[in-house]
Amino acid sequence: MLCRELGLHCDDWDTSRGLSCNDHNVVTVYEYYSDLYMRHPELQWAGMAALAGGHVYGGMQDMHVLRKASRDVREQILRRHFPQMPAVLLDALVGATEAEFEFFEDKFVSMHKQIFRDLGWQHMAYDRGGIQEMRRLAAAGQLPRAELDAWEDIASGDPERIANGNEALLYREQKIILQDDYDEMKGHHGLVGLAMTYMMGQTTESPIPGGKPFREVVxxxxxxxxxxxxxxxxxxxxxxxxxxxxxxxxxTGNIATFDSRWKWITEDMLPRYQYLLEHEPDRIREEIGRPPHELADESRLIPIGYDPEDGVC
Structure with a gap:
């Protein structure tokens, strides 16, 4: 039902086919998160997901075009744009095969889908029926008690509880849904996985306006x-x-390690986000409402154009 209402192509949502063959679904989900926040400002997780999603979408595009590029082109780009990386890790990335880049691209598309499958339906249920619907789902055994507690906080009307409830959803996303995927990426083919995840942390900017990048917090x-x-x-x-x-x-940490990533989130991203929600609500609302492709364009690092209809699956 969720797929039909949002216009998602769920019958062929095959994450092993990479970004361009799933581009419609990726963009549609990020637009859905933005729309949720616009109509329900208490859904702060959705607003942050829309912001972060634009940056992740840009990273997916970079991975996709690197995968398509020849090894010579990849080496030229990587050595020019990432000179700050330790030589042994940069050499590992330069020597990575197309299949290895495809693994990371597919993994990000899979992580995007996993988050949506876990939290998307909960947000639609709340959107339709509010906290009463969440209580009904919990009573029917379809929503765990811990998640109901988060929704009770989100629906409370109390700013502190709203922030805590959304942080609980964010913790679930990062720890329960995604951490095994980050572990797989970091451990993929020895130095290749370590190099890729190190590069992600070294180059990732904060999706929150005015926030610090990972490298300045960890x-x-x-x-x-x-x-x-x-x-x-x-x-x-x-x-x-x-x-x-x-x-x-x-x-000095790796973004694929939960403690390092959560330190960045809790020490900078969340405090900055809460500050903007309280003191500059119009600014953050405007940013959340921007199209995913605009956010992606601003966050991309690889100077090769991305075509969502290139058919590279």
């Missing part, structure tokens, strides 16, 4: 423990000190 090298107080002379003056965190100019 970049701790260590902590220097200082005395509680330093006095310039035995009789003062004295100054209280705190520990100093040493940070690198590059990511």
């Amino acid at each position: 970049n701790e090298v260590g902590t220097i423990n200082l005395p509680d107080e330093i006095c310039l002379t035995p009789w003062g003056p004295c100054q209280s000190l705190g520990d100093i965190t040493v940070r690198a100019p590059f990511a």
Whole structure:
């Protein structure tokens, strides 16, 4: 029913065929998330999914065109645009085969579909029947209690509870739905998977306007423990000190690792998102309402055009 109402091509939604052969479904789902937020501002997860989705869509396009390119072209692009990568990891990407790039492209398309299958129907149920419908689904055993609790928070009208409920859905998305896929990507063919996921973290910008990229949040090298107080002379003056965190100019974690990714989300993305929702609601609403292809164009890194009708499946 959800497929029919949204106009999705569910009969041939085969994620192993890559992006261009599933482009209609990818875009339609991101547009659906945007529409949900526009009509129900308490559906903050949907709004963030629309924002992040545009950036992910751009990443899928980059993966698709790299997969199609010859090895010589891939090497030229990768060495020119990612000089900050450790040489051993860059060499692994340069030497990756078309099939390996296809694996990562297909994996992202699959992750997109998994999120929709898990949370899309819940949002449609809430859209149609509100919290009463979610309670009915829980009573019928179709919605786990923990997820009902999240929806109770979302429907509460209390800003703090609304934020907590949406964060619970986001945690489910990242930890329960996606983490096994991230693990598969990171471990794919040894250094190839490690290189690909490292590059993702090193180059990924925040989908939240004004937010920090992953590399500027997950970049701790260590902590220097200082005395509680330093006095310039035995009789003062004295100054209280705190520990100093040493940070690198590059990511020190891997975005495919849950703890690193969740640190980025909870320490920067969510606080920035909540700030905009409270203080600049018109700005964030306008951003969420932008077409996915516009967000994708701004986030792309590979200077090769993407054609959704290229038939490369």
